[in-house]
Amino acid sequence: xxxxxxxxxxxxxxxxxxxxxxxxxxxxxxxxxxxxxxxxxxxxxxxxxxxxxxxxxxxxxxxxxxxxxxxxxxxxxxxxxxxxxxxxxxxxxxxxxxxxxxxxxxxxxxxxxxxxxxxxxxxxxxxxxxxxxxxxxxxxxxxxxxxxxxxxxxxxxxxxxxxxxxxxxx
Numbered sequence: 001x002x003x004x005x006x007x008x009x010x011x012x013x014x015x016x017x018x019x020x021x022x023x024x025x026x027x028x029x030x031x032x033x034x035x036x037x038x039x040x041x042x043x044x045x046x047x048x049x050x051x052x053x054x055x056x057x058x059x060x061x062x063x064x065x066x067x068x069x070x071x072x073x074x075x076x077x078x079x080x081x082x083x084x085x086x087x088x089x090x091x092x093x094x095x096x097x098x099x100x101x102x103x104x105x106x107x108x109x110x111x112x113x114x115x116x117x118x119x120x121x122x123x124x125x126x127x128x129x130x131x132x133x134x135x136x137x138x139x140x141x142x143x144x145x146x147x148x149x150x151x152x153x154x155x156x157x158x159x160x161x162x163x164x165x166x167x168x169x170x
Contacts, residue, residue: 041080091127
């Protein structure tokens with residue numbers, strides 16, 4: 001919970017409802033409102049089936065995947081954020097985040113990411129939270145910087161090419 005947002009794990013059942021286009025079930029499961037037509041949060045459509053399957057196989061991984069950012073007032077889902085799975089052997093996790101169109105430039109992504117980074121760094125196995133960000137994505141770069149992340153290098157990603165690697169340590 002933040003001042004304006006509830007940050008809640010996107011459960012396997014809720015993902016099923018989203019992927020199946022069942023808005024009534026999705027809203028009942030999440031206590032949030034979603035835009036019509038129902039569409040997955042930005043940048044998640046391709047990964048949601050895999051996330052759902054992993055959560056079904058190992059429910060203990062909830063929290064290490066996708067979360068929803070929901071306005072406390074009005075209960076609108078403003079976007080999603082999350083990790084690419086549990087921490088690796090060095091205690092590093094990757095975070096990603098995006099807002100639905102119309103919710104940008106209000107500080108909501110920064111508020112949500114700050115809360116989730118704080119949660120992650122409080123977990124015993126997490127030493128570092130990283131974000132890979134394309135150089136031209138000024139919104140995502142600003143969020144990373146505002147939550148205390150600093151550029152530590154660059155990495156190559158198959159679909160994007162070279163991206164900036166930001167991190168914050170415990």
